[in-house]
């Protein structure tokens with residue numbers, strides 16, 4: 160057995176000094192023995208009991224084996240379809256815990272995954288048979304109103320960032336579901352209601368700290384490790400385990416005009432056509448998304464989901480002609496608090512349901528595409544089906560595609576098409592096949608993909624094409640920081656060394 164130097168965790172030392180026998184070790188104590196780790200080449204390797212013991216003793220957080228209490232909870236991710244069982248889960252509580260986990264993973268060439276918020280639809284946060292580095296316990300967010308900077312640990316969920324910034328009337332642009340992880344979202348780009356006005360989440364990052372696969376703790380900003388800073392903003396899951404994010408915040412206030420206008424499913428053609436026509440003239444301050452939900456009982460509805468990032472009076476004017484379209488079942492546009500708006504859809508897409516989806520970026524919606532979408536709304540299906548257009552564009556597209564690794568700077572919308580069902584079922588393969596068949600007809604109308612919403616299939620070629628002119632530069636970075644491709648459970652940039 161190789162002897163290794165574990166980074167001393169001051170937090171681990173402080174915890175064991177303060178609490179008799181070390182609370183983490185007691186609470187999560189795994190019964191240790193040699194275990195088999197799945198390796199990067201698909202083989203396996205023994206991780207010896209003595210090394211596990213040393214790792215456990217070094218941690219401020221917890222080491223979980225399949226027999227440990229808490230293991231099954233720790234391996235859960237948002238998509239209930241994912242049932243991956245890592246050989247070891249390291250629930251990190253400090254930077255040195257992350258370093259120790261990364262060092263073991265690298266030395267054993269172990270298949271390695273990282274869990275931030277666990278929201279990735281393909282379940283990349285949990286590996287099968289390898290080492291999972293679970294950051295979800297490092298979940299503190301704070302805000303310095305003087306410098307207008309929000310700070311987030313790697314396990315922070317978006318709601319925590321908003322709760323830290325909103326007491327000062329500040330916000331940084333991010334996603335629209337408050338139980339999404341900030342880490343995965345930011346590293347892949349990140350967009351939401353404020354992004355047409357202020358850019359991607361990644362465009363608003365001031366600094367990211369991370370542990371690179373060599374075990375070093377680094378800081379990347381516009382002046383430090385600039386190459387990494389470029390790559391981390393759009394392809395960032397590839398280069399290390401992020402330990403801290405710093406975000407620029409904007410003085411946005413707390414009250415916004417926003418909400419849903421709901422239409423009967425039968426008006427799909429009218430509403431989708433209206434949406435396609437409205438898009439080119441929508442001002443930056445308005446984000447207008449369009450969704451169609453087909454429920455199990457054969458019923459369904461369409462919505463415009465609107466958010467105006469300016470004054471209420473201005474928003475009323477901009478939204479008036481949109482509210483006059485068609486015959487809504489309900490007009491729910493109203494003034495509300497940003498915090499409430501940001502968690503409004505949380506319960507519609509809960510943790511634990513089974514989800515399968517496809518996604519692509521678009522610059523326009525053609526009449527032909529409307530025909531196809533109308534067909535989908537009329538077809539009926541044995542599971543709940545959703546068509547979601549999220550408007551992007553605005554300031555996101557004013558930034559040069561080479562300024563950060565994020566490549567989709569000419570997209571005006573993201574289309575996510577998918578299905579969900581409550582429980583595991585032996586019909587799952589049929590459901591997935593049906594979604595794929597519909598997607599095949601929609602795919603040619605898309606241009607690129609938001610890497611944070613990719614399911615696994617066909618990923619390699621799609622990733623390369625998607626990063627387009629940024630791809631070669633990303634390969635250079637990958638060769639420099641992760642030549643063995645330790646971090647591959649992501650939209651993977653393949654190293655060439």
Ligand SMILES: Cc1cc2nc3c(=O)[nH]c(=O)nc-3n(C[C@H](O)[C@H](O)[C@H](O)COP(=O)(O)OP(=O)(O)OC[C@H]3O[C@@H](n4cnc5c(N)ncnc54)[C@H](O)[C@@H]3O)c2cc1C
Pocket residue numbers: 236237272273274275276277278279280282283284294313333334335336339340341342343344345346347348349350351395396397399400401402508611612648649650
């Ligand atoms: C219901 C729902 C709503 C969404 N809404 C939006 C939205 O409005 N806007 C938007 O932009 N996206 C949205 N997304 C997509 C979202 O960006 C991704 O799901 C993203 O992966 C979430 O990050 P996470 O930390 O929860 O991911 P995880 O599942 O934990 O991880 C995903 C990826 O990130 C990597 N990763 C996680 N933590 C770290 C870390 N600390 N360091 C390095 N790599 C790490 C993992 O290796 C993995 O490859 C949504 C997703 C869902 C399911």
